[in-house]
Amino acid sequence: MTELWWLSATEIAAAYKAKTLSPVELMTSLFERVARLDPVLHAFILPDPEAAMAAARQAEAEMAAGRSRGPLHGIPVGIKDIIDVAGLPTTCHSKILLGQVAAADSHVVAQLRGAGAIIMGKLSTHEFAIGGPIFDLPFPPARNPWNPKHHPGGSSSGSGAGLAGGLFPLALGTDTGGSVRNPASACGIVGLKPTYGLVSRRGVFPLSFTMDHVGPMARTAADAATLLDVIAGYDPADPGSAATAASGFTSQIDRGVKGLRIGFVRHFHTTDMVASPDVAAALEQVAADLTRQGAAIRDVTLPPLDVFRALNRVILHAESWAIHAKWLQTRPGDYGKATRHRLMTGAFLSAGDYVQAQRRRLEVIAAVNEVFREVDVLMLASAMDTPAEIENWPEVERTYSRQARAPFNVTGHPAVAMMSGLSPAGLPTSVQFVGPAFADGLVLRVAAAYEREATWHGKRPALAA
Amino acid sequence: MPHRFAALRQKTSPNRFTPPPDWETVTAAPMEGTEMEEFWVEVAKRAGLEKALAEFRDDVEAAAKSAATAAAGIGTVADTRAEPWPPMQMETRS
Numbered sequence: 001m002t003e004l005w006w007l008s009a010t011e012i013a014a015a016y017k018a019k020t021l022s023p024v025e026l027m028t029s030l031f032e033r034v035a036r037l038d039p040v041l042h043a044f045i046l047p048d049p050e051a052a053m054a055a056a057r058q059a060e061a062e063m064a065a066g067r068s069r070g071p072l073h074g075i076p077v078g079i080k081d082i083i084d085v086a087g088l089p090t091t092c093h094s095k096i097l098l099g100q101v102a103a104a105d106s107h108v109v110a111q112l113r114g115a116g117a118i119i120m121g122k123l124s125t126h127e128f129a130i131g132g133p134i135f136d137l138p139f140p141p142a143r144n145p146w147n148p149k150h151h152p153g154g155s156s157s158g159s160g161a162g163l164a165g166g167l168f169p170l171a172l173g174t175d176t177g178g179s180v181r182n183p184a185s186a187c188g189i190v191g192l193k194p195t196y197g198l199v200s201r202r203g204v205f206p207l208s209f210t211m212d213h214v215g216p217m218a219r220t221a222a223d224a225a226t227l228l229d230v231i232a233g234y235d236p237a238d239p240g241s242a243a244t245a246a247s248g249f250t251s252q253i254d255r256g257v258k259g260l261r262i263g264f265v266r267h268f269h270t271t272d273m274v275a276s277p278d279v280a281a282a283l284e285q286v287a288a289d290l291t292r293q294g295a296a297i298r299d300v301t302l303p304p305l306d307v308f309r310a311l312n313r314v315i316l317h318a319e320s321w322a323i324h325a326k327w328l329q330t331r332p333g334d335y336g337k338a339t340r341h342r343l344m345t346g347a348f349l350s351a352g353d354y355v356q357a358q359r360r361r362l363e364v365i366a367a368v369n370e371v372f373r374e375v376d377v378l379m380l381a382s383a384m385d386t387p388a389e390i391e392n393w394p395e396v397e398r399t400y401s402r403q404a405r406a407p408f409n410v411t412g413h414p415a416v417a418m419m420s421g422l423s424p425a426g427l428p429t430s431v432q433f434v435g436p437a438f439a440d441g442l443v444l445r446v447a448a449a450y451e452r453e454a455t456w457h458g459k460r461p462a463l464a465a
Numbered sequence: 466m467p468h469r470f471a472a473l474r475q476k477t478s479p480n481r482f483t484p485p486p487d488w489e490t491v492t493a494a495p496m497e498g499t500e501m502e503e504f505w506v507e508v509a510k511r512a513g514l515e516k517a518l519a520e521f522r523d524d525v526e527a528a529a530k531s532a533a534t535a536a537a538g539i540g541t542v543a544d545t546r547a548e549p550w551p552p553m554q555m556e557t558r559s
Contacts, residue, residue: 197555210553242555310538315552317532329513332521340517341524341531347512348505348532358549359542412555437555 004029005166006460009075009223012169016063016074023056023063023074027118030076034120034167037464040148042140043162045081046088047121052076055118062116069116071226071250077112078163078171080156081122082129083214084203085109092205094127095138095334096327106203107238108172108214108231115230120168123158129179129207130155130320131339132400133390144186144387145461146427151390153186153383155179159217160187165464170227171217176207177312178382178405180215181417185403185430186387188419188456190224190447191217193405195438196412197242199228200235208319209240210358211312211409220457221418221448225249228440242438249441257449258294262287263375265302268404272305275384275402282421282429283381289453290379290446300371300378303364308407311364314349314357315410321346338397365411369436377446378434380404382417386427404432414440416447419456428456505529 004026007015015021031049038044059074079085082092084102086109091097105113112119124142126132133141133151142157144150145165152161156173160183163171173180175193184191192215199214206212216227228249235241264287269275275283287297302308321328324343332340371378384402388395408415413434420431431450435443451457509518509525517525 195555196553240553306538307540310535310540313531313535314539317535325513328517330516332514332517332524337521337524340521341527344514344517344525344528345531345535347514348508348529349536353532353536353539355549356542357539358552359547360539361552362547362549363543412553 003166005033007169008220009072009169009218009226010220012075013071013073023059023118024053026074027052027056027076030120030168037165037167040143040463041145041161041165041167042124042142043078043158043165043167045091045093045122045124045139045158048088048119052118052120059116059118070230072112072230073116074118075170076118076120076168077227078120078123078159078168079109080125080159080171080173082125082174082205083109083172085119085122088122090122090205091138092128093125093137093139094339096331098138102203104203107200107235109203111231111233117230123156123162123171125157126155126179127336127339128205128324128343129174129176130342131336133157133396134336134338136336141390143390144427145464146188148463149389149391150387150427151186151396153183153387156183156191156217159183160189160191163187163189163217163219164461166460169219170223172231173215173217174204175213175215175409176211177316177409178403180213180217181382181405181415181432182403184217184417185382186428188428188459189217189219190221190416190418190457191215192224192228192416192440192444193408193414194228194232194440195242195414197240198232198438198440200233200238200241202235202237206323208316210319211316213409221416221444221451222250222253224416225253225441225444228444244438249444252441252445253448255445256293257290257446260295260377260446261375262290262295262297262446263300263371263378264297265378265380265404266299267301268305269381269384273384273402273404275381276386278386278421278423279381279384279429283431286379286420286431286450286454290450293449293453297379298375300375302371302407303367305404305407307360308364308410309401311357311361311410312406314353315361317342317346318349318354318357319346321349361410368411368413372436376435377442380432380434382430382432386423386425386429408434413437414443416443418447418451420454421456422459
């Protein structure tokens with residue numbers, strides 16, 4: 001039998017139903033694994049075994065009484081530490097917020113609790129979801145289970161490291177410039193940035209109001225869909241929430257790609273920003289795999305990657321300055337160096353820069369929507385390189401910005417990143433699939449089809465075996 | 466119009482991004498050297514960053530450079546009358 005810590009959420013739910021596994025048994029196993037591996041991985045800022053075991057006992061009692069709360073009943077979930085969990089600190093991995101305890105659950109955590117999921121604790125992040133894998137913070141940075149000398153991506157770094165390390169089957173991350181999809185790419189798991197407005201951000205510490213997203217992270221596309229089904233939905237308390245939010249993402253997961261028109265944004269990684277040979281070769285193999293399954297793939301052209309990246313940076317820095325100005329003015333020494341420099345950038349942008357960026361943004365959104373008249377889904381690179389060694393800061397900084405994820409924070413389209421192979425050094429390569437607004441289910445369906453063909457999701461890091 | 470920090474960007478970060486199509490218009494260097502430094506220091510002070518300037522001057526300078534690079538990369542808006550609002554509101558697929 002598969003070790004308990006590698007079971008997917010879908011498999012756990014089936015085992016509960018068959019009464020071959022209990023929530024208490026699973027939680028005990030997972031926290032033993034956390035005790036063994038987290039001193040190396042640092043996925044957790046604060047594990048919460050007491051509350052989690054109590055929730056497991058409650059789930060067990062409910063199941064024994066014949067009450068089911070759905071597919072996440074008794075399923076463990078890790079929460080990135082910029083998302084409020086009532087009674088636990090939300091530190092954002094920063095000295096600035098040490099000791100701040102959340103008075104209430106965020107919308108997404110409330111949804112999870114309502115569905116019977118078990119909150120395992122708070123997970124490492126880059127400071128305020130922007131700083132980077134740095135060492136001048138109150139908690140150590142998470143490390144990559146495929147090789148702990150390397151970073152696990154970020155800013156949802158603990159979410160990615162914990163999933164790839166088998167510490168939990170599901171996690172929540174957030175994504176403003178690619179922060180769900182970066183750790184998904186670096187750690188070889190599945191991370192979805194949903195359509196802007198699909199998942200409420202109430203109770204999540206903001207970075208950039210018009211580009212922040214909360215997204216599901218998992219080891220399989222089906223699990224990501226199951227998690228999305230629970231957390232998606234309209235929330236009038238989030239000004240960005242879309243009243244047209246949908247559900248039913250799991251119902252279309254097995255439909256395959258036969259007959260789908262997939263646009264390959266090849267120019268992003270061949271001319272706009274040249275990817276490493278391992279990444280480029282893996283992308284060609286993804287295209288071949290999907291073609292074999294009946295998809296029709298052809299090249300498409302989007303605006304240049306640098307335009308998207310500049311828009312992402314101007315908007316992000318202008319909005320984050322509005323959030324952090326007071327602390328940067330009075331407590332600059334309480335930020336890590338990389339965070340401080342990045343967050344101060346907004347002080348040097350003008351109102352005109354910000355408004356121009358928002359105007360240009362509408363143009364590039366229209367350009368991407370135009371491409372979706374001709375194709376159903378886009379495929380493209382996520383990270384242009386495999387993750388760098390975490391203690392080689394110049395290389396971390398150089399490679400972090402070599403990515404094609406930020407365009408879809410600018411446009412709001414749903415985008416999933418997942419493993420596309422292993423480099424000769426044993427580190428994951430990655431691919432992204434992107435869909436029209438609110439076609440999140442379609443994007444996950446393509447991810448699931450690729451997953452079935454390529455089976456990378458069955459590979460496990462040696463450290464975490 | 467060159468961006469107000471164009472000289473700073475050109476001088477310090479020439480390889481950080483691919484020039485946009487309208488790059489040729491960004492040729493004038495309105496300020497150089499000490500004059501540019503005085504300018505970003507003044508902007509930092511107006512933003513209330515005196516403490517950061519005193520303790521982390523290199524970080525403040527890096528932020529000013531980063532802003533210049535990013536702002537120069539967004540390019541020009543095709544439609545002069547285009548409005549920026551709402552900044553984000555996704556439409557359902559019809």
